[in-house]
Amino acid sequence: MLELLQVQSNILREYRFGESPGFVQFVFLQFREAKGARGLIERLCPQVTSCGAVDRRPPRSGSVLNVGLAYPALALLGIGGSVRALDESDNEATGAIEAFKCGMEARASEVLGDRDASSPATWEPAFRGGKLHAVLCLSAHVETELGQLRERVDAILAEFAALGVILIHEEHGQHFAGERAGQEHFGFADGVAQPEVLGSDLTGYPGGGTPAKRSWEPLAPGEFVLGQPDESGKIQFGSKLFANGSFMVFRKLEQHVGRFRAYVEAVGERNQIRPELVAAKLVGRWPSGAPLVLAPMRDNPKLGADPKRNNDFRYANDAEGERCPFGAHVRRCNPREDPSGPGVLQTRLHRIIRRAIPYGPRLPDGQDDDGRARGSLFVAINADISRQFEFIQNNWINSVLSSTHLTFPADRDPLCGQQLPTGATGKFVIPSAKRTQAPVIAWELPNFVTTRGGAYFLLPSLDALYDIGQAIPWSNEGDGCGAEAPEGNQPAPVECEPQLANPPIELPTEPAAAVTSARTPTRGMGGQRG
Amino acid sequence: MSDTDPLFSRRAMVGATLGVASATLLAGCKPCFSPWPPPSGIGGGRPGARTFTLRAQIRPHEFRDLRAVLDDPDHNPFKVGAWGIHYARLFTVGHESLYFMIIYDDYDDAINFLAKNAADVDRVFRFCSGFPEQGCIDVEGLDAFVRGHLVCVELFYRAYDNPQFQIRAALRLRDSFLKFVQDREGASNQQLRALYADLTRKRDLGRMGVDLDKVGQSGGTAVRRDDLGLLPVTGPDHVNPFTLLARVHDEKVAKLRRLLQLGTFASIDLGVRALAKLPTLHFARVSIVGDNQLLFASVYDGDFIQYVEDFGTRIAKEIDMVFGPCIGYPLAGSRDVAQFKAFLRANQIETNAFAGAYLARSLLQIQSSLALAHALERFRRRFDPQHPRLPDHLTRFLAKHQLLLT
Numbered sequence: 001m002l003e004l005l006q007v008q009s010n011i012l013r014e015y016r017f018g019e020s021p022g023f024v025q026f027v028f029l030q031f032r033e034a035k036g037a038r039g040l041i042e043r044l045c046p047q048v049t050s051c052g053a054v055d056r057r058p059p060r061s062g063s064v065l066n067v068g069l070a071y072p073a074l075a076l077l078g079i080g081g082s083v084r085a086l087d088e089s090d091n092e093a094t095g096a097i098e099a100f101k102c103g104m105e106a107r108a109s110e111v112l113g114d115r116d117a118s119s120p121a122t123w124e125p126a127f128r129g130g131k132l133h134a135v136l137c138l139s140a141h142v143e144t145e146l147g148q149l150r151e152r153v154d155a156i157l158a159e160f161a162a163l164g165v166i167l168i169h170e171e172h173g174q175h176f177a178g179e180r181a182g183q184e185h186f187g188f189a190d191g192v193a194q195p196e197v198l199g200s201d202l203t204g205y206p207g208g209g210t211p212a213k214r215s216w217e218p219l220a221p222g223e224f225v226l227g228q229p230d231e232s233g234k235i236q237f238g239s240k241l242f243a244n245g246s247f248m249v250f251r252k253l254e255q256h257v258g259r260f261r262a263y264v265e266a267v268g269e270r271n272q273i274r275p276e277l278v279a280a281k282l283v284g285r286w287p288s289g290a291p292l293v294l295a296p297m298r299d300n301p302k303l304g305a306d307p308k309r310n311n312d313f314r315y316a317n318d319a320e321g322e323r324c325p326f327g328a329h330v331r332r333c334n335p336r337e338d339p340s341g342p343g344v345l346q347t348r349l350h351r352i353i354r355r356a357i358p359y360g361p362r363l364p365d366g367q368d369d370d371g372r373a374r375g376s377l378f379v380a381i382n383a384d385i386s387r388q389f390e391f392i393q394n395n396w397i398n399s400v401l402s403s404t405h406l407t408f409p410a411d412r413d414p415l416c417g418q419q420l421p422t423g424a425t426g427k428f429v430i431p432s433a434k435r436t437q438a439p440v441i442a443w444e445l446p447n448f449v450t451t452r453g454g455a456y457f458l459l460p461s462l463d464a465l466y467d468i469g470q471a472i473p474w475s476n477e478g479d480g481c482g483a484e485a486p487e488g489n490q491p492a493p494v495e496c497e498p499q500l501a502n503p504p505i506e507l508p509t510e511p512a513a514a515v516t517s518a519r520t521p522t523r524g525m526g527g528q529r530g
Numbered sequence: 531m532s533d534t535d536p537l538f539s540r541r542a543m544v545g546a547t548l549g550v551a552s553a554t555l556l557a558g559c560k561p562c563f564s565p566w567p568p569p570s571g572i573g574g575g576r577p578g579a580r581t582f583t584l585r586a587q588i589r590p591h592e593f594r595d596l597r598a599v600l601d602d603p604d605h606n607p608f609k610v611g612a613w614g615i616h617y618a619r620l621f622t623v624g625h626e627s628l629y630f631m632i633i634y635d636d637y638d639d640a641i642n643f644l645a646k647n648a649a650d651v652d653r654v655f656r657f658c659s660g661f662p663e664q665g666c667i668d669v670e671g672l673d674a675f676v677r678g679h680l681v682c683v684e685l686f687y688r689a690y691d692n693p694q695f696q697i698r699a700a701l702r703l704r705d706s707f708l709k710f711v712q713d714r715e716g717a718s719n720q721q722l723r724a725l726y727a728d729l730t731r732k733r734d735l736g737r738m739g740v741d742l743d744k745v746g747q748s749g750g751t752a753v754r755r756d757d758l759g760l761l762p763v764t765g766p767d768h769v770n771p772f773t774l775l776a777r778v779h780d781e782k783v784a785k786l787r788r789l790l791q792l793g794t795f796a797s798i799d800l801g802v803r804a805l806a807k808l809p810t811l812h813f814a815r816v817s818i819v820g821d822n823q824l825l826f827a828s829v830y831d832g833d834f835i836q837y838v839e840d841f842g843t844r845i846a847k848e849i850d851m852v853f854g855p856c857i858g859y860p861l862a863g864s865r866d867v868a869q870f871k872a873f874l875r876a877n878q879i880e881t882n883a884f885a886g887a888y889l890a891r892s893l894l895q896i897q898s899s900l901a902l903a904h905a906l907e908r909f910r911r912r913f914d915p916q917h918p919r920l921p922d923h924l925t926r927f928l929a930k931h932q933l934l935l936t
Contacts, residue, residue: 232868270715326936342836345843349867395836402840404809405936407831407894427708429936438928439935443712 002199002221002228005052006244006461010066010137011224011381012200013054015355017192017289017307018182021064021139023146024173024357026250026377027153028126028455029134032164034077037133040160041067042469044136047152050462055201063140063149067465068248068457071101073133077468079241096236099385100247103130104454111390113398113418118451124252126169127453135250135457137379171252173357173377182289184358185255185374186279186415186448189289189304193311193334195219195351199228207311210348211337216312224353226383231348236384240474244461249352249380249389251454252359253416258369260448271440278442281430282414284328292324293317296433315339322433326405329415332396335403342402350396352388353381375452385456414442416449562682563815566637578691579616580637583681583817583825584630586658593625596657600882607650608885614639614694617813617829619771620654620883628658629681631827633813635693641676645669681825684790685816685852690896694887700899701891707906708935711928719921726924727915769812769891770834771884774826775819776877782855783822789851790816807844810837812893816852824856831892838874842867898934905931 004012014020031037049064099107105128108114120128136153140146157167175181184190196208198218209216222230227243229235237243261275264282268275276299280286286295288304293313295303304310315331315338318324324331326340334351335341360374382388395402397413412419412426419426426445432438460468467474565582588596599605600622608618614635622628634640644651644666652665660678662671690697710729714722778786810831817825830837841849842864850863858876860869888896909927913920928935 232866234868320933342839343843345865346839349839391835395833399832399836402809402836402844404894405933407892407898407936411936429932431932432929435926435929436922438925439932441711441935 001201002051002225003244003461004055004201005050006463007051007225008066008245008459008462009049009051009054009064010139010248010355010379011051011246011353011459012197012202013051014064014139015191015353015381016194016202016205017189017310018305019060020175020182020191020355020357021141022175022181023141023143024137024139024377025146025150026171026173027136027138027157027167028132028169028171029136029157030131030166030168031073031076031133032166036160036163036165037073037077038469038471039163040156040165041465043156043160044153045462045465045469048462048465051200060141061145063138063145065149065153066137066459068135068137068250068459069468070132070134070455070457071103072130074241074458076133079468079474096384096386099390100456100458104249104251104456105130107390108451108454111386112393112451114451115418116421117447118418123451123453124169127252127455131168132455135248135455171359171377173359175357176362180362183287184356184376185257185360185362186260186283187287188279188283188285189287190356190376191354192285192289192304193330195223195353197221197224197353205307205311206309207313211314211344219348219351223351223383223388224381228383230383240467241460241464242458243464245464246381246383246459247385248457248459249378249382249385249454250457251378251380252375252452253378254373254375254450254452256369256446256448256450257363257374259446263442263446263448267440267442273440278430278440281325281328281440282428282442284324284330291330292328296323315341320433321405321431325428325430326403327411327414327428329413332406332413333392335396338403340404346402350388350391351382352392355379355381373452375449381459412445414445414448417445417447419445419447562680562684563686565640565680578688579633579635579693579813581631581633581683581686581813581815582637582640582676583683583815583827584676584679585681585819586628586630586655586661586675586679588622588626588628588657589659592657593622596622596628596654599653599657605650605653606885607647607654607883608643609650610646611885611887612639612643612646615643615887616694617769617771617884617886618643619773619827619881619885621773621879621881623775623879628654629825631815633829641669641673644672681817681819683815683817684787685814687811687814689812689893690900692900697888697896697900700903701888701895703903703906704895704899707902711935714924722921722924723915726920730910730915769829769831769886769889771881772826772828772830772834772837773879773881774824774874774877775879776824776826776853776856776858776873778818778822778824778855779857780822783818786824786852786855787818790818808840810840810893812896824853826852829886831894835871838871839867842870898936902931902934905934 002012029040031040044065044067047065048067054062054064099111104112105120105123108118108120114120126132138146138149138153140149157165176183180187182189182191194208196202196204196216196218199221200218204216204218206216209218211217220229220231220233222228222235224246226237226245226247227235227239237245260279264275264279267278276287280292280299285291286299286304288299288301289310290300290304291310291313293315294300294309314336315324319339321340331338331341335343335347337344337347341347356376356378358374359377360372363370363374380389397417399412411428414428417426428442428445430440430442432440466472563581565580567577567580600620607620616633616635618630618632620628620630632640632643634643648666655661656665660675662668662675664671666672692700706729710725713725717725808830812829812831814826814828819825846864850859853859853873854863856873856877859873860866862869864870905927909923913923917923
């Protein structure tokens, strides 16, 4: 069982299909000085929502506040030391911490494939130059409740404006109303396939975990919560700053709805098939969320709305891609046990929790592009940014995918992949199920999605936030006496050394250090230390 | 690895018998993968690319100068492409050894390739002892130098057997064919016939047919010169080299050597059969150099992490057999992906120069192009542009071979 009262609620709550809050705001902050940052975190700390707190409320009620810190903030607060200390014990090959330290902007063009119109140089100014220090994620199911929360947050921010806390950017997302609820701008239900996490205290839906012989095995909690055993049985990020936290990837993705509809229309017309079918083949699901593997010919809204069935499928019976094409978005990004794909053992290492919400007005059906900005505020939760989010983006969306049918450089994710600049080579094959019918090939795929910005954040546990706010120093070694040494193959300390050998991290600006260090034994993460 | 391994338990008996037999037969001679194809006409053996690995001794105190040449961004030892070369690479190990590895269709092609690049290759090899005075221009001297410095290749894996010119032709053919498939959309019957006539008239398809008829012969002199250029580029969306040198536990060397030799000689495709499960691996070679160093060199598509994970998840058992005897190999084997990555990173050797004849083409493209070329040639012979039911048959052809088009 996870320490759900420690884990922030946007890590493991309200992410599954049909549960996500309808109104979300992201408030991006910059800190000028450590004092103001600590003060703000201390002040916000009691308001931050944990998974446990969400569980205590009636379903779909109340508002939620979550806090994420980017690496520049940790450096400013002087706890970059803890991050550096982690470098040594962390597995260098995975590069887990490196992604977080470098930030999304630095890795965008090389790793994430953000080139041309998506290149960081064209991003919105707030996301460039490492300005972002923190993000406040506010969400609610009812708009008025979000408004009330925002007022409280604004009042707190106003207090700290004098201490150098600056609101530099904000993003507002909102699900569509009525029957379009839960859909993104292209018109498809979003966030259907979500991982089932062991110990998260949620009832699992079939299809969420890793396919086993007759069932689905939940994913290890360490894939999403730091300091927990992950799929390879290791515990990474066991130090106090990280334990019970997670990493959050934020990406603002602009969707070119007019372009998408026109393209699908054109392909359908050229090949005499319905445009809806073309669009569904690109995605791998129907607008309702019903998967093509289970509903190959037409949409099945009842199936799409049933969380117990809409994700319960495998690709073993679709080895030729006749139902769901090999290159379809859902088949690329979560290949399950696909016999032509990378297989179960790899797929389970690359799962993410997604929480995307649309921004901008919906383009009414049949209307030409009105030039207004619209898209998706995409959030991914994962424990290892490089192994999970970046790997999927780099390998499965923008490149080769270890597949026996897809190949680089032409075959990329048709929906959100960054197509080759020439555009002439990007294509998408829809295999035909009949011997007398040629496959449909969608040629010259344009970019339907443009990246407008993004950043990586750490979502610390509630205790870690408290400690940061109160400037409680941590030792560099994590809780060295536990059995949970961060690195499995390194000799664990035989006995607890007195921590005196390692001076606590200097917090020169904090006069209260002497007082707080006295409190350390009673207040800390993961309970008592030896 | 373990005795319960299904692949090997079944073959354990055969393996043991053949191991003894081959050890007896080959006693005294050094059983390596031969850089020279077997004489044609007598059984032939498996056709396809050959390889050699050359290890030259860097003269004492000259490593730094050599390094300066290798690090010079303007210096490219493989600038000029040559007939029959698939991939070539160059790297140094320690301060003593310079390695040159090449995959080619014929040994003479390799020598010719070096001679063509004499100016730049000489700049590197002149730091090595035994290199001919006149450099690569002196073909006889070069040949003697290569033969005198060969390293035994214990295991050689090839994902395709076709000669380089054929692969190039097939890739071009596939491009033309895809263009044809695109153009035919919405075309009338008459236009379709015209397009098809155009396609079959094209040199690519015509020559492909000729080439396929002449497999194994020295045909295709009509190939344009620029077709053979090697592209010296690496990166994502490209074919990349991987080189690894790891120390083997002394007491395990003999066993490992036997295992690798079985794979090559007794035609028990130990690693080889398994490697075919990797959809991104073009070539792989394993040698044991010195007394106890395992040298692994491969050519793969795309991202390194994806490649490593393929190792650990698709062919874990076989990889454990080959790398298992190395010092520092993870206890849980390659299934422990994180530790396995760390092992590979720790023992990886920087490849100083790498070139290939089709670096922007993936293995799947090459394989599907070759398959498509054969199918298309058959189709071309059966249906001329005026065939009454050409459109129907074309549709059936596309449906039948749709997986080759992705």
